[in-house]
Amino acid sequence: MPEYTLKLRRYSPESGEPAYWEEFTADLDGHRSVLDGILQIRDREDGSIGIRHSCRAAICGSCGVSINGRPGLACHMHLEEAQKRAERDGGVITVEPMGNMPVLKDLIVDMDAVHWKKMQRVTPWLIPEGEHPEREYIVPKEAMVDVTQTMACIQCGACVSHCLSMEVDPLFIGPAALAKAYRFVGDPRDGQQFERLRDLSEDPHGIYDCTHCFNCIEACPKGVAPMSQIMRLRRIAGSDHGIEDRNNGHRHENAFVKNIERNGLLHEADLLPDSYGGKFHPRAVPELLSSLPIALRGLQRGKITPKKALLHEHKAPQEVKDIFQRVHGHDTRFELNLYVSGKDEEQSGEQDNHDIVEGAQAHGTPSSSSAERSPNSV
Numbered sequence: 001m002p003e004y005t006l007k008l009r010r011y012s013p014e015s016g017e018p019a020y021w022e023e024f025t026a027d028l029d030g031h032r033s034v035l036d037g038i039l040q041i042r043d044r045e046d047g048s049i050g051i052r053h054s055c056r057a058a059i060c061g062s063c064g065v066s067i068n069g070r071p072g073l074a075c076h077m078h079l080e081e082a083q084k085r086a087e088r089d090g091g092v093i094t095v096e097p098m099g100n101m102p103v104l105k106d107l108i109v110d111m112d113a114v115h116w117k118k119m120q121r122v123t124p125w126l127i128p129e130g131e132h133p134e135r136e137y138i139v140p141k142e143a144m145v146d147v148t149q150t151m152a153c154i155q156c157g158a159c160v161s162h163c164l165s166m167e168v169d170p171l172f173i174g175p176a177a178l179a180k181a182y183r184f185v186g187d188p189r190d191g192q193q194f195e196r197l198r199d200l201s202e203d204p205h206g207i208y209d210c211t212h213c214f215n216c217i218e219a220c221p222k223g224v225a226p227m228s229q230i231m232r233l234r235r236i237a238g239s240d241h242g243i244e245d246r247n248n249g250h251r252h253e254n255a256f257v258k259n260i261e262r263n264g265l266l267h268e269a270d271l272l273p274d275s276y277g278g279k280f281h282p283r284a285v286p287e288l289l290s291s292l293p294i295a296l297r298g299l300q301r302g303k304i305t306p307k308k309a310l311l312h313e314h315k316a317p318q319e320v321k322d323i324f325q326r327v328h329g330h331d332t333r334f335e336l337n338l339y340v341s342g343k344d345e346e347q348s349g350e351q352d353n354h355d356i357v358e359g360a361q362a363h364g365t366p367s368s369s370s371a372e373r374s375p376n377s378v
């Protein structure tokens with residue numbers, strides 16, 4: 001039987017001692033999971049090892065940990081795969097509690113203190129408008145396909161653990177809760193689309209607090225792609241509802257796009273004034289003044305030159321202009337829900353699946369406001 005070395009981060013608050021590492025050996029087939037390894041060690045060597053688990057089948061979301069620095073489900077990682085990934089660490093499988101949440105004991109984090117609190121923040125239930133229909137709400141299939149991806153979340157917290165913005169700003173609502181917010185924003189039965197989006201835009205720790213680091217997409221074991229859901233929230237808030245948040249997030253995002261459209265490459269010196277309405281806009285003046293010390297330091301250190309700061313010689317090449325023209329030329333926003341997939345060759349045998357994909361492509365992101373959508377008509 002192959003042997004695997006597991007190095008576990010131990011912490012027991014009652015002891016008053018700081019956290020420490022402890023190495024153990026598990027002898028199991030390589031296709032058994034890291035969770036199986038930890039449970040064997042707990043059975044044989046130390047019954048006090050703390051780890052939360054239940055289904056052992058990547059369904060319940062309770063065994064979230066960090067394995068060699070990457071968050072994931074302990075029951076969803078084969079020992080042999082974990083060992084391969086740990087090559088840089090001499091094949092030692094290092095398991096520690098997830099990040100961005102307080103540790104309760106060993107590998108168990110306090111999900112209530114962070115994850116569930118943030119989940120509550122986004123009002124994770126439907127708020128229908130108007131009279132309830134006599135029978136059930138009838139929802140178009142494509143509208144449900146659109147939110148399927150977010151419904152796949154098993155609340156494991158892996159994305160929260162890996163979120164860079166949350167590390168800097170613990171108040172950030174975070175990837176899991178914002179993905180959950182899309183589940184209701186994208187549901188045509190909900191009557192509060194605008195209110196939800198305004199709230200999440202205006203909150204300084206809301207949708208514009210994400211820095212597009214992609215970590216949550218990489219971490220999620222269920223393909224929820226929280227960052228993509230956050231971007232969809234932003235697009236509906238900014239483009240469909242014209243919500244201009246006081247954090248300047250929407251204007252800043254637009255300034256980026258216009259900057260690239262104009263220059264092909266980002267011209268940083270224009271970005272700040274553009275984000276505040278242009279160099280001479282009253283909103284931009286205090287911002288420009290407050291950034292002067294940084295600009296002066298950059299000049300002193302030779303990081304920028306007056307020529308570079310004032311002139312940007314790069315102009316967008318035709319290829320970039322063509323991309324913008326093509327995007328602007330679309331009548332409706334095109335968004336492909338990548339979670340539900342089908343192949344042409346499946347057409348004959350699995351027509352339903354193919355239809356679903358077609359529906360998702362055609363539907364894109366719901367762009368009508370909740371006011372235009374009567375719950376009775378959906």
Ligand code: SF4
Pocket residue numbers: 159162163164165166174175209210211212213214215216217226227230
């Ligand atoms: S993409 Fe945004 S939400 Fe996702 S981990 Fe990065 S900062 Fe957090």
Ligand code: SF4
Pocket residue numbers: 152153154155156157158159160175176179219220221222223224225226
């Ligand atoms: S979005 Fe993915 S990583 Fe985040 S809690 Fe849900 S299932 Fe886990």
Ligand code: FES
Pocket residue numbers: 052053054055056057058059060061062063064073074075076
């Ligand atoms: S034990 Fe349920 S997801 Fe791992």
